[in-house]
Amino acid sequence: MRQIAYQRAGSVDEAVQAAAQPEAAFLAGGTSLVDLMKLEVLNPARVVDVTRLDLSRIEPRADGIRLGATATNSAVAAHPEVKRRFPALSQALLSGASPQLRNVATVAGNLMQRTRCAYYRDLATRCNKRSPGAGCDAIEGWTRMHAILGGSEQCIALHPSDMCVALAALEATIHVRGQRGERDIPFGDFHLLPGDHPEREFALEPGELVTWVFVPATAAAARSRYVKVRDRISYAFALASCATALEVANGRIRVARMALGGVGTKPWRSLEAERMLVGATPRAETFRRAADVALRDARPRRDNAFKVELAKRTMIRALTLSAEGA
C-alpha cells in the first residue's frame, strides 16, 4: 500500500516548511485534491492540512477586501461586504458546486482546483497533464467540455472555476508565502497556459502557500455581474460564463473589465475587448463587437463549436446586466 503522511500544520511557517518536501501537497477542503487522490490522478506522498491555520478571515478594507486562503466559499459568498462591493464574486461562488461542497471548499483550494477534463480523470486514457509526454486523447475525443481558448497541441483542458473568473475580472492579487518569503502574484499570472508543459498549472514555487487574495474595490466592481450557462440548473460546470465590471459615466463606459469562464484553459480575460468598450456607449452593438473580439482567437474542436457563440451571448448578457446596474 502506498503510505500517505498526513500533517496538520500549526503555523504558516510550519506549513511552508512541510510542503517544501518532495511530493507534498496542501490539503484544504479536499474537494478537489482528495477526489483526485481517490482516482489516483494526484498521488502526493504527504498532505499538509492547512485548515487550522489562522487564514480564514475575510477582512474588508477601504481599498478592497482581503480573503483569507482558508475562508470557505460559502463564507465569502455570503459576506455582506462581498455582496455589496463585489457582487460578481458572490454570484460566481454561489453558481459553483453545491452547498455541501461550498461549505468546505476554500478560497485557495478553489483557485487551484484541477481541471474536470474527463481524460485527465481517467487512468485508462492518455493525458499530458497527468503524465507529461503521454499524449492527449481529449483533443480528438469528446471535447464538449474543453477549452476553445488558450489550448495547445498538448492540452485543451478547461479551467473549471467560477470564482476565478470573477477574480480575474476584478483584478485580484494573490499573496503567497514560501521559503524565500512573501510575494504578490497578479491574478492573470497565477494560472499558466498549458503550452508544452500542461503539467505546470500555477505560478507557484514548490511549497509556496497561498495566504490570502486581495480584491481591489472600484466603482466598476460594485456593479459587477456574473452570468453562467450550464446544462443543469445547479451543480454543473459552466458551458460558458462571464464576469463583467463596468463603470458608466455620462452615457459612456469609463471602465470595463471582463473575464470568460468555460472557454479557456485559464480564466480568460480579453484586454482588447475591454479597451474597445471604454469610451463606447453601453449598447447591444457595442457589446456584440467586444464579444466578437474576445472570441476572435477561439479554436473550437469537434464538439464545442457552439461555445464560440454561447460565450459571446453570455458576455453580452453579463455586460448588459452590468450596464443596467451602473
Next chain:
Amino acid sequence: MKSVGKPLVRIDGRAKVTGEARYSYEVQVPGAAYAVLVTSGVARGRLVEIDTSAAEREPGVLAIITPRNAIRLPGKLHGEPPDRVVQALQDDRILFSNQPVAVAVADTLERATHAALLVRVRAEAEPPSIRVQDALDRAFPHDIVAGGRKQEPDSAHGDAARGMREADARIEQAYEVPPETHSPMEPHATIALWNAPDRVTLYDSSQWVFAVRNKIANAFAIPKENVHVMTKFVGGAFGCKGSPWSHVIIAALAAKQVGRPVKLVLTRQQMFGMVGGRPQTVQAVALGAKKDGQLAALRHESTSATSRFDVFVEAAALQARHIYACPNIETKHRVVRLDIGTPTFMRAPGESSGSFALESAMDELAHALALDPLALRLKNYAEIDPSEGKPFSSKSLRQCYTEGARRFGWDKRPAKPRSQTREGLLLGMGMATASYPANFSPASAVARMLPDGSAQVESGTIDLGTGTYTVMAQVAADALGLPYEKVRFDLGDSEMPEAPISAGSMTAASVGSAVLLTCGALREKLVQLAVADPASPLHGARTEEVRVEEGRLAAQGRSDTYADVVRRAGEKPIEVRSKAAPGEERKKYTNLAFGAQFAEVLVDPDLGSVRVSRMVGVFAPGRVLNARTARSQLMGGMVWGIGMALLEHSVYDEKLGRIMSRDLADYHVPGNADVGVVEPYFIEEQDEHVNPAGVKGVGELGLCGAAAAIANAVFNATGRRIRTLPITPDKLL
C-alpha cells in the same frame, strides 16, 4: 378499516434514514475479503499480457485473479433473456470498455483497491464502433422480450404506404435518444460466501433473487437449492440490477478461489458500461393524416444498439401498435451490434424512448395541420386496440386528457410558437400521451397466521425503494381482515416463494395478486377451522356468512378471533401457500395503463437554457394500493422525464469506445433546482380483467411521454424542434 389505498408511509423509511437498514454490501460477514475489479480501457481486442507481480507482492493481497488463473466455471454462463451473457474471467477477449479483466482480492478494501491499480494490463486493441448511425447497414431484426413475453420485431396492420399516399399531411422524421446509464445511488454489490464446496450464500443488490440463484447454480453446476440469495434493501435499480452481471459471478468465483467470503462493490465509474444502460435508438416515424387530423398511416421504426455478444432490443415502437386509432400501422425493430456492454431495460424501456419519437411526431403533425395537439389525440382516440382489435381491459385516457388539461390550464397554451414570454423568458407548453403495458407474471406467496393473531406474509420479491414492503402488508391486511399493524410482510430471499423480476412495473400487480389470493385462502382456511370446531363460538355457521374485521370473525351475532382459532388448532402457525398467474381471461384484452403528460417550460431566448417550470400528469393505473407510494413513483418518473429530455447522456469517446461521462458530475441527472412544480394525479380504475389485484403498476408510467411533453413545450416556446435528446443549451442557440 381498509388499508389499501391509504397513503401510509413506507414501513422501512425510518430504518433507511437512520442507517439501520442494511444494504447488500453492508451485511457483516465474518472473515470477509474484499474484491476490486480491474476493468478494460480498451473496447475491442484481446488481452496480451496481465502482469500481476507488483500487485501480488502487496501485503494483504490474497489473489489476483485473471483469465489465466481463474477457476474454469464448469457450467453454463448464460441462459434465456433477460439473463445476460457475462464476462467472468474465462477467456482473453475484450468486448467492451470497462469489461472486467481481473479482480484483486485482499484483506481490506483499501489494499484490494491499491492492488487492482498495480495490475498491468496489455491488450491488443482494434478500433471500436459505438454509434448506431455507423452500423445501420448491418441492422437486423430480433425478437423482443418485454414484460416477460416474446414479441415479434415487426408488425403490419393495413397498408401504411397507401395510407401515407392518401394522406393530406405527412410527417416523416428521425428522432434519436442517446445512450443513458441508470445510475442508481446504491452501486452494484455482491457478497459471496461458500458454506460448502457446492453450497453458496449471496447478498446481492438485485431486482430478482431467483435470477441470481439460477445463474450461480448454472455457472457453478450446482443444484439451485444450494444457492441462497438475499436482497433486503435496494438503493435504486431501474433495470440495471435485473440481470446478474459479470461481477456477481466473479464475486462467487473469487470467494471459491481464495476460500473466504468475498465482498465486491462496483465503483461509480465501473457502472458505466458493465451493468447495462439504455441503448442509443435512432427512430424513424412517419405519420399521415387527413385534414381533420384523422390518422391514415402510422409507421414507427426503431434501431437500437446492442453488444457484439448478446441482444437486447429497446422496444421503442411497441406502443405505436396500440395507442392511436389508425387503419394502417407498421412497426419495426432493428438492432445493430456495437463494441459496447450489453444494454438492458432502463425505466420504461421502449415506452419512454419510443414515446419521445412518436409523441414528438404527433406534435409535429398537429402543428402542420394547425390543430391543437390534444384535439389531435382525441381525434385519434382508440376505443379498441387498433392492431389486435381487442378491447382494453380498462382505459380512462379520455378522463386523463380532460382532467390534465383542466388542472394544467392547457387552454392558455399559445397556439403560435414563440409567442409568449414570462419575465424575459420564452414560455411554452406541450403535452404527450403516456402508455405502459400492465404486465403481470406468475408470482407466489406464503401467509401464516400466528397464535397472537398477527400474520406473516412472504414472497421472494424485491423492494426497490418503491414501497413493496408497505403495500403488500396493506393488501394482506385487507385480504385477511386484519389491521395493517398486525401484518408483517417479508421479501428478498430466494428461499421464499418465487416471485417475478421486480421490473416492468409488475411487482404490485403480480405479487399483489399472489398476496391477495394467498391471504384470501388463509382467511378461508381459518374461517373453516372456526366453523368446524365445536369449541368455537362460530361452530356450525356457514363460511359465507362469516365476516372478518380487525382479526375478529363474526356471524349471526357470535364471534371468534384468529388468535383463538390458531390457539385451539394447536398453537402452531397456520400456513397457506398459493400463487397468482395470468389466465386465459386476460388474453382477451389489451392490458395497458395510460396517462396524459403536460409540461410548461421557460427558455432563455439568447442562452438556450431550458427550465421545466411545471408538469402535470394524470394517470389511470387501475387500483391505487397506496396513494403516497404510487404518487411518489409517478412523480419520480416525471422527474426522470426532465433528465431524459434535458440532461442524461452517456457520452462515448468514439475512438476509445469508452463512456467518458462516467461520474455523477458529468452524467447529469436532475437536481432539485431542475425540478419545478411536478403534480401527478390519478384516475382510479376498477379493472377486473387485468389481474386479481386490479393493479396496473406505476413505476414506469410517469416517465412515459414525459420527455416528449417537454420537447413539445420547447417547440412551443422557441419554434425549434429538437429531435435528438438531450435538449442542451447548445441545441437552442
